[in-house]
Amino acid sequence: MRPGMFPILGGAMVLWLLLATGLSRDAEAQPRAQVTLTVILAQREPPKLHPGLQKMWDTLRRSFGDRFSHFDLAGETTRVLAEGDRVETTLPNGERFAAIFRGVTEEKGLLRVHLEMGEFRTKVRVHDGGVFFQAGKRHGNATILVGVRAALVR
Amino acid sequence: MDRHKAMRIADGEEIGNALPPDLASEVQSFQDLSALVREAAQPDGKPPEFEAFFRGVEARFEALQGAPVRRWARWRSWWQERPLWWMAPVGATLAAAALVALVGSEERAPNNTCFVDSYDLNDGSVVIDQDLDDPSRATVIWFLEEG
16 A cells, blocks of 8 residues: 555545544434323223233323223324324224324433324423323223323434 | 080089980080170270271371362361351342342333423313322323313
8 A cells, every 4th residue: 555545544534434423413313212102991990901001000000090990902002203203093082193202302301292182282291211191082981091101212 | 304404514503423425415515605605795805906096097187187178178168267258248249239129120110200381272171180299100181171
């Protein structure tokens, strides 16, 4: 290799490093989140817990234990979302329910999630891996609960 | 009766002169038997050979002292003599593992604190049910339709 090639090779390596750093920063600037929508039909009685809800039992008991003892799984949808993407599901009453990932707050790293259900819109921030519920719609004798879990994909 | 007479003659309780041959033979056999029993029951008075026994023990002891002790035996002896040297670190490690398990399980519990920034609806009402003192309890956004 001729000595004159060294500056060229060095420059190429520096350029490659800059590009790689820039790409990784770009990847860091666009977080992705795994959002899960769990649709549950809840009734006061008889006591029941759908096997698919066993992993959520502690959360359900603590959040709804004084109102319901009957929890049936109506559906579960999971998607990995980039900023601006949405995950949707159809509720048992036919309405559409959507969660849109709106990025991460800079200060505390909270996940911004917007919810849409008919004319109803909500904007929330949750911790990584946190769960919250949207509830109140009726379907027959049951109340529809929608559990939303959002977790960053690393 | 001859048998009893032979016993008495053999024991010296009765004088036996000019005995018939069969009785004399019986007396002799009793005397032989008696001599054998006495020989077995009465020790000859010599002390046992303890000197040879102790020489053997001493030779074996000296051989053991001079021989290299196996490493495992040395370790085992060290551990047995100093139980605190291993009990203390083992106890501390177990305590640390239990602490890490407890702290780790707390870290694994998700923080379900949810901040509702805004909501928009045409009719009905919204109730936000949350307990900010208990981050493990999930927030519930109740949408209550009118009527």
